[in-house]
Amino acid sequence: MATTGRLAAFYGPREPLRIQEYPVPEPEPGAALVKISLANVCGSDLHMWRGELDLRKLGRALPRNLGHEMCGQIAALGEGVATDSAGEPLAVGDRVVYRYTFACGRCRVCLTGRSRACPHQAHHLATSCEVWPHFKGAYGDYTYLFPGHTVFKVPDELSDGMVAGVNCAFSQVICGLDVVRLDLGETVVIQGAGGLGIYATAAARELGAGRVIVIDGVAERLELASAFGADKLIDLRELPSIEQRVARVKELTGGWGADVVMDLAGFIDVIPEGLQMVGNGGRYVEIGNISPGISFSLDPAGLIHRNVSMHGIGFYEPRHLKRALELMARTREQYPYERIVSDVFPLEQVNEVLAAQDKGGITRAALRP
Numbered sequence: 585m586a587t588t589g590r591l592a593a594f595y596g597p598r599e600p601l602r603i604q605e606y607p608v609p610e611p612e613p614g615a616a617l618v619k620i621s622l623a624n625v626c627g628s629d630l631h632m633w634r635g636e637l638d639l640r641k642l643g644r645a646l647p648r649n650l651g652h653e654m655c656g657q658i659a660a661l662g663e664g665v666a667t668d669s670a671g672e673p674l675a676v677g678d679r680v681v682y683r684y685t686f687a688c689g690r691c692r693v694c695l696t697g698r699s700r701a702c703p704h705q706a707h708h709l710a711t712s713c714e715v716w717p718h719f720k721g722a723y724g725d726y727t728y729l730f731p732g733h734t735v736f737k738v739p740d741e742l743s744d745g746m747v748a749g750v751n752c753a754f755s756q757v758i759c760g761l762d763v764v765r766l767d768l769g770e771t772v773v774i775q776g777a778g779g780l781g782i783y784a785t786a787a788a789r790e791l792g793a794g795r796v797i798v799i800d801g802v803a804e805r806l807e808l809a810s811a812f813g814a815d816k817l818i819d820l821r822e823l824p825s826i827e828q829r830v831a832r833v834k835e836l837t838g839g840w841g842a843d844v845v846m847d848l849a850g851f852i853d854v855i856p857e858g859l860q861m862v863g864n865g866g867r868y869v870e871i872g873n874i875s876p877g878i879s880f881s882l883d884p885a886g887l888i889h890r891n892v893s894m895h896g897i898g899f900y901e902p903r904h905l906k907r908a909l910e911l912m913a914r915t916r917e918q919y920p921y922e923r924i925v926s927d928v929f930p931l932e933q934v935n936e937v938l939a940a941q942d943k944g945g946i947t948r949a950a951l952r953p
Contacts, residue, residue, distance in 0.1 A: 585659055590953070591724030592934045593647035593713055597635025600935050601650070601723070609717035611662030614731030618680060622744040623654040623722035624925060625941050625949045626752055627778065627850055628874055633938050636875040645712040651722025651951070652684040653752040655744050659726060669734045669902060679744075681751045683734035683905055684722075700759065700899040723934055725953045734902040739913045745928070746912060746921040748950060749779055754908040756871060757784035757848070759900035761791055764844055764867040764893075769794035773833055773842040774814075775858050776849030776872060777805035779924055779948050782812050784846055786919050789813035790911055793844075797836060799829065804947060812919050826857045833861040840864070847872045855880050859892065868894045925950045 589608045592601040611617050629650050631637040639648060658678045668674045685706055687699035694702050708720050708730055717728040729735060738747050757780055766772065772788040774781045777800035788796050789812075798809040801820030810817060816836055823829050834841060841863025847854050850872035859882075862868050887894070912921060926947040929937050933951075940946045 586725075589719065589725035590931065591649045591713060591719055591721070591726075592651075592931060594632065594650045595647045597633065601938075602647075603932060603934075604713075606713070606718035608659075608726060609719065609728055611660050611665075611728070612731065613663040614665060615662040616658060616665055616674075616729040616733065616735065617660040617719075618656040618682065618727050618729060619659040620654055620656045620722060620725060620727060620953050621679070622656075622748045622925075622928070623651045623951045623953075624748045624752075624779070625937060625951070626651075626653045627780070627872075628652075630938065630942055631850075631875050634942065638876075639709075641876065644706070644709045645715075647712050647714065648709065649713040649719060649721030649724055651724075653749055654684075654722035654727065655679065655681050655738065655748045655751070656727065662731070668737050670736055670906065672737050674735070674737065679738040680735050681738055681747050681905065681909060682729055682736070683755075683900075683902060684751060685899055686730045686732050689732060697901070700897075700901055705899065723931065723951055725931075734905060736906055736909055738909070741916060742909075742913060743922065745925050745950070746916070747909070749783065749924060750908045750912060751905060753779045754783040754787070754912070755900040755904045756780070756897065757846070758787050758791075758908050758911070759904040760784075760846060760869040760871055760895070760897040761787055761844070762904065763895055763897060764869055766791050766793060766844055768792040770843035771795045771797065771837050773797045773799065773845040773858070773861050774809075775799050775845065775847050775854045777802070777809040778848065778850075780848035780871060781805075781846075782808055782924055784848055785809050785812040785814050786915065787908075787911070788844075790915060795836070797833060797842070802947075808920075808923060811923070826860070830857065830860045837863065842866060844869065850874070852878045852880050856882070859886065859894075862890070862892050864890045864892070866890075866892055868892065870894060870896045871898075874898075924948060928952055
């Protein structure tokens with residue numbers, strides 16, 4: 585194993601990320617070191633790069649090693665780590681996916697089985713990448729899994745390009761559908777057909793949705809949503825007004841509205857629109873908007889009289905990562921998972937990739953160290 589490794593350090597919004605080298609850490613007892621194979625550019629990375637999500641206000645120091653949607657191979661194991669989180673033997677060289685946060689396991693929410701809400705799970709981001717173990721993200725040669733991590737071996741039949749998005753987007757939408765208890769035959773509306781929306785389309789279909797309706801305005805995304813099981817597509821270019829889109833959802837549901845609507849677009853304006861699409865007794869899942877300080881107007885009576893509930897979903901439980909990996913393995917011939925990542929670039933081009941994806945020139949990019 586090399587003595588030093590590279591990472592892309594983020595110094596602030598719109599500033600160029602700098603490729604820097606740091607000593608490769610030796611895992612402490614209970615920890616592990618992963619050599620990154622592929623790292624996707626997630627929408628939240630773009631929010632940070634644009635400055636819409638101010639890391640300093642969240643108590644996270646800069647410079648920071650960005651990225652969190654990735655896969656890799658075990659490079660070193662700390663004392664006491666001999667299996668993955670499912671009890672399978674784990675060794676150097678094994679391909680793995682892992683949860684990128686580290687819940688404490690001791691707070692009120694952890695003790696009630698909701699570790700996704702643990703206030704301590706991002707403790708590793710409170711210090712900059714200049715502080716050991718340095719490799720705390722995905723844009724680099726390595727990432728460090730602290731004690732208490734969740735890690736699963738990757739089946740040989742799944743490529744790096746297929747599984748890189750499992751530990752964020754796929755697991756998160758499965759968590760959202762689990763929390764709202766999607767029932768057999770229910771109608772799901774998905775706002776936004778980016779990475780989250782595409783994974784949610786397949787997840788909703790496989791978890792028993794009777795009808796999946798996807799909304800977007802990019803032809804390539806809508807075509808991909810169809811390949812992932814969408815029954816009906818709503819094209820923003822054909823139905824440019826909110827009233828038209830809400831009416832279309834009502835038409836497709838016999839005038840009732842959807843049982844579950846998911847915001848996976850990340851634009852605040854889609855929330856009041858989506859709430860109008862929810863039928864009586866339905867649920868609204870909010871995953872897309874992670875930038876603090878934005879708001880929308882809400883008439884709470886509209887929720888109360890229709891018994892509509894809203895669910896904010898951040899992160900996920902270890903079981904959701906395991907389910908995402910198993911679902912992908914089971915349906916790998918059914919859905920074109922390899923198409924979700926449209927372009928792969930070397931780590932050195934990280935700045936060009938962020939700028940291109942920000943402008944919409946790339947659907948979803950990945951970096952290969």
